[in-house]
Amino acid sequence: MVMPRSSKVYVAGHTGLVGSVITRKLKAGGYDHLVVRSHAELDLENQGAVERFFEKERPEYIFAAAAKVGGIHANNTYRAEFLYKNLQIQNNLIHFAWKYGAKKLLFLASNCVYPKESVQPLKEEYLLTGLLEPTNEPYAVAKIAGMKMCESYNRQYGANFISAIPANVYGPNDNYDSMNSHLVAALIAKFDHAVANKDKQVELWGTGKPLREVIYVDDLADACLFLMHSYDESAPINVGTGKDFSVREIAGMVGDVTGFQGDVTFDSSKPDGMYRKLLDVSRIHKLGWVHKTELNQGLQLAYDWFRKHVKSSGRTVT
Ligand SMILES: NC(=O)c1ccc[n+]([C@@H]2O[C@H](COP(=O)([O-])OP(=O)(O)OC[C@H]3O[C@@H](n4cnc5c(N)ncnc54)[C@H](OP(=O)(O)O)[C@@H]3O)[C@@H](O)[C@H]2O)c1
Incomplete structure (x- = not known):
């Protein structure tokens, strides 16, 4: 079922990393009946x-x-908030969407919903087959509940509520505050700061060995629109690039983009999180969607945005 341009579309979280690009793409696609509310308004x-x-x-x-x-630190520290707030937000969105007759809802879950010891790459059918990674268990439990709500409202009431499981997202408008940010944003902020301060060394959390799949935000937003138009199954679907890199490799690429020339060291006393979480993207590929932005291009775009919009200490913002 294609979403007609005359539809009334609500983007919840339209100021966020993903929501802002979904909103931009909807506007560019001629959707003139958008409804948005900031956090302060609703x-x-x-x-x-x-x-x-x-x-x-x-x-x-x-x-x-x-x-x-948030990233690993925020997830691990604010465990109660991650569980409570996410359950509240998604329960309200999903339940009232159904109660007031929405035609379709897309819920964004996260790749941390998969069991820690899963076979890789992660196929959708591996959900709920094992224990979760402890550092982000509360967040993952909320996301699993959200996917199950979509599925249950579909099965009990016939609601066309679908769920996507995205890889880690990065890009413009990300949260670049290093204590609460995700991997790529944290690396960009850290390396930019090191360049500005002429530091000879950057120390990163963990061993550098874990493998991470990251998706550029415009690609995820495209996939969200694609799924809204063409995916009507209650089973969740993975959205990623199908490729992963070690944290050390990603750090190397961010170092190159920012012009950092010093050494990168790893503090292995800090947690690594899950060793690998590579999504199996064969289902969405079969439906006809593939990502467009490779990591080196995406990192450059993200860093160009960062240089323009985020003030890093000691560095002139152009
Ligand atoms: N970023 C990733 O790597 C990643 C990976 C996989 C899945 N996802 C999922 O993708 C979705 C979007 O993530 P994102 O990275 O775009 O997050 P984000 O940048 O933090 O944006 C979240 C949005 O939600 C709003 N929000 C939060 N709490 C709210 C509340 N109580 N009431 C109203 N609005 C509220 C925020 O507004 P304020 O900023 O004003 O609070 C913001 O607009 C989330 O469901 C996330 O779990 C993200």
Whole structure:
């Protein structure tokens, strides 16, 4: 079922990394009936406020891209918040989307939903076959609940609610605050800072050995639109590049893009997180979607944006 251009579309989390690009692409595609609310205007944890919003606006298509999101440090430290806030946000979005007659909803899960010891690459059918990685277990449990809500509302009520499982995302508009950020954003901020300070060495968390698949945000947003138009199954679907790199390799590429010429060391007393989480993307490939942006291009685009928009100490922002 293709989403008609005249549809009323709500992007939850439209100011975020992913939501902002989905919104931009919808506007560029001629969707003129977009509904958005900032966090300050509508707290998605507030059940009453969310119900009033849905009752008034009755959006037909919903991109559920609002969540409490963070890197390994934030996930491990704010465990209660990651569980509570994400459950609240997604319960409200999914339940009231159904109650007020939405035609379709896309829920964004995360690759951390897969068991820690899974066979790789991760196929969708491996969900719920083993224990989760402890550092982000609360976040993963919330995301699993969100996917199960979509599936259950589909099976009980016939709601066309679908879930995507994206690889780690990076790109412009990411959170570049190093204590709360994801891998690529944290690396960009750290290496840029080191260049600005003429540091001879950059130390990174963990061993550098874990393998990570990362997807450029525009590619994920394209996939979200593709799935909204063409995917109607309640089973979750992976969205990634199907390629992974070691943290050491990614750090090397970020170092090159930022012009860092010193040494990179690893603090192996800090946690690595899951060793590998490579998505099996054969299902979405068979449907006709593949990513377009390779890692070296995406890192350059992300760093160009960072240089323009984020002030890094000691460095003139152009
Ligand atoms: N980034 C990744 O690597 C990654 C990987 C896999 C999956 N995902 C998933 O993709 C989705 C989008 O992630 P993202 O990286 O774009 O996250 P993000 O940049 O942190 O954006 C999250 C958005 O949600 C909003 N939000 C958070 N709590 C809210 C609340 N209580 N009420 C209203 N709005 C709220 C934020 O607004 P404020 O900023 O104003 O709070 C922001 O607009 C999430 O579901 C995430 O789990 C992300």
